[in-house]
Amino acid sequence: MSEVAYFRAVGQKQRPRRRSRRAPGMFARSAIRLRGSPTVRMSMLFGAHVSAAGGISKAIDRVEEIGGNAVQVFTQSPRMWRPTQHAPEEIARFRTRRRQARVKAVSCHALYLVNLASRDRTVRENSLVALRATMETADAIGSEAVVFHVGSHLGLGFDDAVALVEPALRELLDLTTDRLWLCMENAAGTGGTIGRSIEELAALADAVDRHPRLGLCLDSCHWWASGVDVTNPSALEEALEDLDERVGLGRVRVLHANDSQTPLGSNRDRHELVGRGLIGDGLATFLGHPAFKGLPAITETWEDKGEATRDLDRMRDLRRRGVRRWAAWRRRQN
Secondary structure, X not given: OOHXXXXXXXXXOOOOXXXXXOOOOHHHHXXXXXXXXXXXXXXXXXXXXXOOOOOXXXXXXXXXXXXXXXXXXXXXXXXXXXXXXXXXXXXXXHHHHHHHHOOOEEEEEOOOOOOOOOOOHXXXXXXXXXXXXXXXXXXXXXXOEEEEOOOEOOOOOHHHHHHHHHHHHHHHHOOOOOOOEEEEEOOOOOOOEOOOXXXXXXXXXXXXXXXXXXXXXXXHHHHHHOOOOOOOHHHHHHHHHHHHHHOOHHHEEEEEOOEEOOOOOOOOOOEEOOOOOOOHHHHHHHHOOHHHOOOEEEEOOOOOOHHHOOHHHHHHHHHHHHHHHHHHHHHHHO
């Protein structure tokens, strides 16, 4: 998919591309070299979004049971503003169990109510308070990322929404550390959701002067829904080159590996079990891209069957096939 076709698919005007400072072909050689993340390792990490019911440390128990070495968790109810007060012993147990279970990457997902772009001041204030609480808990448990949806401008318009979002982003970025990053998640593009395109993510990064700890979480289902064919090597390569030029691949800290119930470019966020939706086997292309080597891949839609859970096995298999697929694609390009 060309860039012109991509922006047509998401209903946005094309803006001039940033001039790349890299030599031609540098992206294809190794994007991982651009990252300086403490979570980056030679092998991709695999995990799931799990429940924190019974205490936040239970998340480690649950992901260990299904064979994961990465985990994502809500630090409070995703549908209530009131933050959860975690007991000090729960925080300590989380850290201890993480070491014991050899979980290499932890991300905390902010609640669904967050909308930093709302015209309603009360909603914006509640969103900021909730995100601050998530950041504080994430720091306490030793998380590497807080993942959040920026929100929706609800017809206000993207540029005016950025003006509302920018002060809150700056305040939240003050809570980041060398270990803990704040990560915007790309959106499927429903209604006025923000972050539906690389251009919008770049504009948000520019608004906070490209803060060094503003990261990205790339969701395969959302990208597919917004018009990026993550199953097609040429289309995905072009999208990632654009992302690298406009935002920087070094900002990608977390992957959400989700299949989709809806077609390419539908702008509808409907997750499906890995390998069982319309992306299907094509998810191997997404997971196998060399730029994602070493990142945590989290599935948010999976079958909880305890030790019998096989979703992470499917993700690992897709990753292996994807690596071979990309090697073959590179050879054909040469």
